Amino acid sequence: MLCEIDILRALNHQYVIKLYEVYESDKYIHLVFDYLEGGELFDRIKAKGLYKERDAMNLMRNFLQALEYIH
Secondary structure (H helix, E strand, O other): OHHHHHHHHHOOOOOOOOEEEEEEOOOOEEEEEOOOOOOOHHHHHHHHOOOOHHHHHHHHHHHHHHHHHHO
C-alpha cells in the first residue's frame, strides 16, 4: 500500500485524481483526495443508457490519456 501511495503522490495530470494527504492510525490508512462530483462512472453510463459515438470517444480518450500518463 505504501508503494501505491508514493506513486499517487507523484502523479499530476488533469485526468488523474489528486492525493493531498495521508493519515495513519493503528488500524487504518486514510487518504485525502480531491472531491469529484457526479458519482461513479458505471452509474452514469447505466443512467444515460446509450452513449453517442462522439461522447464515448471523448470519454475513452480522456481515460486513455490518464492511463498513458500513469504507465
